[in-house]
Amino acid sequence: MLEKFITFMLVGRKDDKGATATEYGLLVGLIALIIVAGVGFFGNSLDSFFNSLGGTVNGWKK
Numbered sequence: 287m288l289e290k291f292i293t294f295m296l297v298g299r300k301d302d303k304g305a306t307a308t309e310y311g312l313l314v315g316l317i318a319l320i321i322v323a324g325v326g327f328f329g330n331s332l333d334s335f336f337n338s339l340g341g342t343v344n345g346w347k348k
Contacts (some may be wrong), residue, residue, distance in 0.1 A: 292313065 292310075
């Protein structure tokens, strides 16, 4: 899906090699920003979920 998006963004720009590298850099930066924001937003919720799950699994231990 990401590959199709990148191909869509680059259609008709075969002669702009420097611009292509810049666009790839911007896409990678945007993806990294989304990942960091997602971890920051859901971090505490995920931590409590996995702690609860770990306690449940540990309770099954015989």
